[in-house]
Amino acid sequence: MNTYSDYYKSPFGMIKITTSETAVLGINFTDGRGSSKEDSPAIMKETIRQLDEYFGGKRKNFSLKIEMKGTDFQKRVWNSMSKIPYGKTASYKDLAVMAGKPKAARAVGGACHRNPIGIVLPCHRVIGSDGSLTGFGGGLDLKEKLLRHEKNHY
Numbered sequence: 001m002n003t004y005s006d007y008y009k010s011p012f013g014m015i016k017i018t019t020s021e022t023a024v025l026g027i028n029f030t031d032g033r034g035s036s037k038e039d040s041p042a043i044m045k046e047t048i049r050q051l052d053e054y055f056g057g058k059r060k061n062f063s064l065k066i067e068m069k070g071t072d073f074q075k076r077v078w079n080s081m082s083k084i085p086y087g088k089t090a091s092y093k094d095l096a097v098m099a100g101k102p103k104a105a106r107a108v109g110g111a112c113h114r115n116p117i118g119i120v121l122p123c124h125r126v127i128g129s130d131g132s133l134t135g136f137g138g139g140l141d142l143k144e145k146l147l148r149h150e151k152n153h154y
Contacts, residue, residue: 006044007033010055012145013138015119017051019043023067026116027051029138054119057153060086062120070114076100077111084125087154089147091129109135119146 001020007030008015014033018026021041046064053059068075080098084090090098092105092112099108112123113135124146128134136143 004040004044006040006048008048008051010051012142012149015051017044017047019047020067023065024117024120025067025069027118027120028116029118029142051119055149057149060153064120066117066120068116068121070111070116073099073101073104073107074111074114077108078115078117078121081112081115081121081123081126084122086122087150089125089127091127092134093129095126105129113137125150 003018003020003025005016005018008017013029014031016026016028016030016032017024019041020043022043024043024047027047043065050059050062050064054062068078070078076099077095080095083098092108093102095108096102096104101107108126112126115121115123118124118138124136124143133140133143133147
């Protein structure tokens with residue numbers, strides 16, 4: 001399978017996008033710098049278009065074909081995460097219940113940490129049971145900015 005990478009400059013930092021010919025494989029904030037490529041497949045261009053709309057406050061739900069690689073449990077958590085509404089949050093415990101493992105909040109945290117498709121699978125919407133911002137690969141400052149962005153456009 002051929003994979004393609006491109007970089008997207010969001011208002012909150014650089015994002016690396018990885019796709020196959022037909023599906024999104026990864027969306028991750030990165031310290032790297034890159035530039036757009038003219039020969040990107042259509043799914044890459046569509047991902048960039050939808051990210052533009054999201055960061056512009058016009059898109060609340062993504063309609064991209066994604067390919068998730070992980071354990072069955074991780075995939076259940078990621079699918080559950082995709083159901084957290086724009087501008088809302090859910091706790092790790094809430095996700096554990098949604099994924100069918102009510103006592104697995106800690107394992108949910110591990111699955112969130114391994115989320116390959118940020119923003120689209122909104123791990124930034126997952127918070128501690130006490131409402132605190134916890135555990136985010138891009139840092140809590142970025143998590144707070146993403147949540148504030150959604151609340152401002154809700």
